Every structure is written in structure tokens, then in C-alpha cells.
Amino acid sequence: MPFALSVMLTGGYDLSSVPLPEEKPFWADILLAFRRLESSELAAFDPSGTSVDGYGFTTIVTEGRLYLVWLMKQIEQLGGRHERRHVSSLDELADYDAVVNCTGLMAPKLVDGEEMYPIRGHVIRVRAPWVRQYTNKDKDIYIIPNTDTVVLGGTIQKGDWDTVPRPEERARILERCYSILPSLRRAPIVREWAALQL
Numbered sequence: 001m002p003f004a005l006s007v008m009l010t011g012g013y014d015l016s017s018v019p020l021p022e023e024k025p026f027w028a029d030i031l032l033a034f035r036r037l038e039s040s041e042l043a044a045f046d047p048s049g050t051s052v053d054g055y056g057f058t059t060i061v062t063e064g065r066l067y068l069v070w071l072m073k074q075i076e077q078l079g080g081r082h083e084r085r086h087v088s089s090l091d092e093l094a095d096y097d098a099v100v101n102c103t104g105l106m107a108p109k110l111v112d113g114e115e116m117y118p119i120r121g122h123v124i125r126v127r128a129p130w131v132r133q134y135t136n137k138d139k140d141i142y143i144i145p146n147t148d149t150v151v152l153g154g155t156i157q158k159g160d161w162d163t164v165p166r167p168e169e170r171a172r173i174l175e176r177c178y179s180i181l182p183s184l185r186r187a188p189i190v191r192e193w194a195a196l197q198l
């Protein structure tokens, strides 16, 4: 899979239902073409009228499911080896010069005294090839174009270990995304899932 397909340059909109601080956010100068949105732009991107402030910019969308595969190929081409196995104790890795423990939520099983809790996220993939810009509102509403689908989200639920999607959350995610971009109502659902992040 070519690298170009996993990293896309895209217009981005951060919408807010409350007024944002006067000063620019710290990340403003990292992105291309950062600007405060005019009221006419806010109305265009959120016909429900509940976005009273926001930023526009150009950013990149990196698709992890493609990008990680590409990265793994680069490592292999450079002579790296990939071995998949369960590690019950870090002692099993005592012969290595360096060990990076990136076992996510399972890290406490390998390191005594560590405490971790998940943040549950519920997302839905829809087929909407006409959506090419990224939109986020109030942190937990987002519309992210990928190469073949568009990701609609989401939820931010601290300490919730349940990975079964809930119908009431599905309805809430869809309604909130539809209110920002009504054309999404025509987009068929391809997949949905709830998962745990750090």
C-alpha cells in the first residue's frame, strides 16, 4: 500500500458550541492556513446553528490501519524482524538491549504498581465519498474522511470496559454528525465498533 494513500492532506474544521478564547490555540502555527471561522462559514458547516465559534485549517489525516502496515514493511526492508507472541513477564526479554513496553491497557499485567483505565470509544464507518474534509465539534463529535469510508464519532467514556456498541449511542452519534453535515443521512453504514483506548 503506497504511503500517499495512508496520509491525506485535508481541510479541517474545529467547531465549538461555546465561544473560544481570544488568543490562538498553541497548535495554530503548526497547521497550514489556520484561521478563525467567520459566522457564514460556521453556518455552512453546521446548519443546526449550534456552532458559535471555530477554527479552520489544513491538516493531515493519517490512517493507522494503512500507515502501520506501511511502517512495518519499511522495518522489514531495513532488516527488522517481526515476531508475534504473548509475553507473560518482562523477565522473558532480559536478553535484549532495549525493551519498549507498549502493551497498552495490558501494561499493568507486566509492570507491578501500574494502573490503567480505558477510555471507551464508539465509532461508525459510513460510505460517503463526497466528504473530503475533517470536522470536529466540542471534542467528542467528529467526522474524519478516510480513503474508502468516513469515520463518525464518538464517545469518550472513562473507565468503561464494554466493547459492545450500544444502539442509543449509535443513534446519538449519527444524529449529531447529521446535524453538522446533513448529506451524511444518505451515507450507508459499513461498520461500527466500540473499543478501548488509553
Ligand SMILES: Cc1cc2nc3c(=O)[nH]c(=O)nc-3n(C[C@H](O)[C@H](O)[C@H](O)COP(=O)(O)OP(=O)(O)OC[C@H]3O[C@@H](n4cnc5c(N)ncnc54)[C@H](O)[C@@H]3O)c2cc1C
Pocket (backbone or CB within 6 Å): 085, 086, 087, 088, 102, 103, 104, 105, 106, 107, 110, 120, 121, 122, 123, 193, 194, 195, 196, 197, 198
Ligand atoms: C474507537 C476508537 C477510535 C480511535 N480513533 C483514533 C484516531 O482516529 N486517531 C488516533 O490517532 N487514535 C485513535 N484511537 C486511539 C488509538 O487506537 C490508540 O491510541 C492506539 O491504538 C494506542 O496504540 P498502542 O500501540 O499504544 O496500544 P494498543 O493499540 O492497545 O496495542 C497494544 C498491543 O499490545 C499487545 N499486548 C498486550 N499485552 C501483551 C502481552 N503480554 N504480550 C504481547 N503482546 C501484548 C496487544 O495485543 C496490542 O496489540 C482510537 C481508539 C478507539 C478505541
